[in-house]
Amino acid sequence: MAKLLIVEARFYDHLNDLLLDGARTAIEEAGHKHETITVPGALEVPGAIAMAAESGRYDGFVALGVVIRGETYHFEVVSNESARGLMALSMDSLAIGNGILTVENEAQALTRARRTEKDKGGEAAKAALRMMELREKFAG
Numbered sequence: 121m122a123k124l125l126i127v128e129a130r131f132y133d134h135l136n137d138l139l140l141d142g143a144r145t146a147i148e149e150a151g152h153k154h155e156t157i158t159v160p161g162a163l164e165v166p167g168a169i170a171m172a173a174e175s176g177r178y179d180g181f182v183a184l185g186v187v188i189r190g191e192t193y194h195f196e197v198v199s200n201e202s203a204r205g206l207m208a209l210s211m212d213s214l215a216i217g218n219g220i221l222t223v224e225n226e227a228q229a230l231t232r233a234r235r236t237e238k239d240k241g242g243e244a245a246k247a248a249l250r251m252m253e254l255r256e257k258f259a260g
């Protein structure tokens with residue numbers, strides 16, 4: 121049984137709850153354990169994963185969050201840099217699934233966060249699980 125750390129950027133409570141439901145369900149259905157920590161926003165997610173990875177306590181990581189476009193260029197910064205940070209960590213052989221939504225409005229977020237619709241939280245968890253499998257395959 122593996123253990124995954126879910127790192128959620130809790131910027132919108134109701135949307136995060138939906139993403140968490142999807143991710144946790146996917147991990148439990150695969151027969152593994154999970155722990156969740158919360159950070160202020162998407163920009164803090166990669167750093168939190170990097171810190172947690174140093175502990176050696178987790179086999180995989182799921183990044184969750186919602187970035188909704190506002191009036192300024194900050195949307196691009198938050199969206200692109202959180203994704204870039206996660207990609208850099210994955211290139212360092214961390215098993216990560218990225219479930220940080222980057223959307224234009226709440227309606228787009230709701231459709232993608234709900235487990236009964238696009239289930240992006242579950243999708244991210246399954247991506248992390250698959251990367252864990254691949255790391256095991258290539259390590260052996």
Ligand SMILES: Nc1c(NC[C@H](O)[C@H](O)[C@H](O)CO)[nH]c(=O)[nH]c1=O
Pocket residue numbers: 129130131160161162163164185186187188189198
């Ligand atoms: N606007 C959103 C943010 N912004 C906050 C940043 O992620 C970060 O926490 C802040 O700049 C301090 O370093 N974060 C989200 O997750 N979603 C948003 O819509």
Ligand SMILES: CC(=O)[C@@H](O)COP(=O)(O)O
Pocket residue numbers: 187188189190191192193194195196198
């Ligand atoms: C994605 C964001 O950072 C956004 O919520 C911030 O809104 P604004 O660009 O109007 O300051």
